Amino acid sequence: MRALVVEQLGGPEVLQLRDVPVPQPGAGQVRVKVEAVGINFxxxxxxxxxxxxxxxLPxxxxxxxAGSVDALGEGVMGFSVGQRVAVLGGVGGLAEFAVVPAGALLPVPESLSAPEAAAFPVSYLTAFFALSTLGYSRxxxxxxxxxAAGALGTASVQLAKSMGLNVIALASSDEKLQVARDLGADVTFTSDTADLVDRVREATGGRGANLVLEVVGGKGFQGSLDMLAPRGRVIVIGAASREPSTLRPVELMKRNLTVTGLWLTSLMQDPEAAREAVAFLTPLLASGQVRPQVGPTYALAETGQAFEDLLGRRTTGKVIIEP
Ligand code: NDP
Structure with a gap:
């Protein structure tokens, strides 16, 4: 089968397309025929x-x-060959077949295409934990x-609207903001707006935002704190700018602010939290009330280009590879 193999760390140039043996599932594992892969930061x-x-390495x-179950290892129950599944937390998706622990499989509503199913796990589970479990939004x-036009951003806008929240969407261009408006964002600003903090205050009737989903970091992090209402919360999910942020804890005292970190991988290790998230999301996905946004789609051999486009801020929705 064809697979991308990485033998040394680096940029897109280290991704090598190889012919490798089809992997065999061991006890507790499942082999999935891969139809679509979601690319994440x-x-x-x-x-x-x-x-x-x-x-x-390697x-x-x-x-x-996302794809279908191709073979079951010893002791795996609850899945059958041919069943459509999404996978979260395995590795090896950038190949024609991947072997993962059965615990990494998630159910896929019939209504989702393979690219939509591949666009769902990371972004929607993260958005749910940010808004609900850690963000306590009401x-x-x-x-x-x-x-807001990215993979996590589009998921967050949709989920926030489905939870009855008012959404202020930020993105680098008006074209991207249109994506957020189409998904129901109430107010939109380009992220380089000079008086962004004041504009957010105005939009919220002078109080400020209750919750900020922070994915950029760097010097803009102070703005995220400044635009909060009293008792507001910042959920730190990413640092796409790859620049450091400064946090002075004493500053949080004055307005009773909260800063919380979120890492999906560790949250999914809590079975109860994972079950709650999947139980919340599955009916919304099945009914079409939220719809994973499939972005640009590439062949396996074009994965390096997909990486560059994601880092280069040229994409909206989830970047997808079809092996
Ligand atoms: P996206 O599809 O959102 O793409 C990244 C977007 O980030 C870009 O399109 C761009 O949007 C914005 N961005 C801002 N500054 C930069 C920069 N300097 N370089 C590149 N992009 C920048 O990607 P993902 O949905 O995969 O991830 C979004 C963020 O969320 C990342 O920081 C990621 O690490 C994080 N994340 C964290 C998780 C966790 O468990 N903690 C889980 C999932 C995602 P624009 O042009 O509009 O500014």
């Missing part, structure tokens, strides 16, 4: 050796994908969604 960072966990990237509150 985390994949790009892992290949560069800059992710939160150490990258073990490896085939691809932590999020209907009628105001949430600021950064990079």
């Amino acid at each position: 985390a994949d790009v960072l892992a290949v560069r050796g800059e992710y939160l966990t150490r990258t073990r 490896m085939t990237p691809g932590m999020e994908f 209907a009628g509150e105001w949430v600021v969604v950064q990079a």
Whole structure:
């Protein structure tokens, strides 16, 4: 089968398309025929050796994908050959077949195409945890969604609207903001708006936002704190700018602010939290009330280009590879 193999850390140039043996599932594992792979910032960072966990080489990237069950290892129950599944937290998705632990499989509503199913796990689970489990948002509150046309951003806008929140969407261009408006964002600003903090205050009737989903970091992080209402919360989900932010804890005291970090990988290790998130999202996806936004789609051999386009801020929705 064809697979992308990484033997040394680096940029897109280290992704090598190879012919390798089809992997065999061991006990507790499932082999999935991969139909679509969602590309995340985390994949790009892992290949560069800059992710939160150490990258073990050689490896085939691809932590999020969708396809059908191709073979079951010993002791796997609850799945059958041919069943459509999404996978979260495996590796090896950038190949024709991948072997993953059965625990990495998620159910896929019939209504989703393979690319939509591949666009769902990371972004929607993260958005759910940010808005609900860690963000404690309540209907009628105001949430600021950064990079709102991206994979996580589009998921966050849709989920926030389905929860009855008011959404202020930020993105780098008006074209991207239109994507957020089409998904229901109430107010939109380009992220380089000079008086952004004042504009957010105005839009929220002078109070400020209740919640900011922070994915950019860097010097803009202070703005995220400044635009909060009293008792507001910032959920730190990413640092796409790859610049450091400064946080002075004493500053949080004055307005009783909260800053919370979110890492999907560790949240999914809590079975109850994972079950709650999947139970919330599955009916919304099945009914079409939220719809994963499929972005640009590439062939396996074009994955390097996909990485560059994601880092170069040229994409909207989830970047997809079809092996
Ligand atoms: P996106 O599809 O959102 O693409 C990234 C977007 O980030 C860009 O399109 C761009 O939007 C924005 N951005 C802002 N500054 C930069 C920069 N300097 N370089 C590149 N992009 C920039 O990607 P993802 O949905 O995969 O991820 C979004 C963020 O969320 C990332 O920081 C990622 O690490 C994080 N994340 C974290 C998770 C966790 O568990 N903590 C889980 C999922 C995602 P614009 O042009 O509009 O500014």
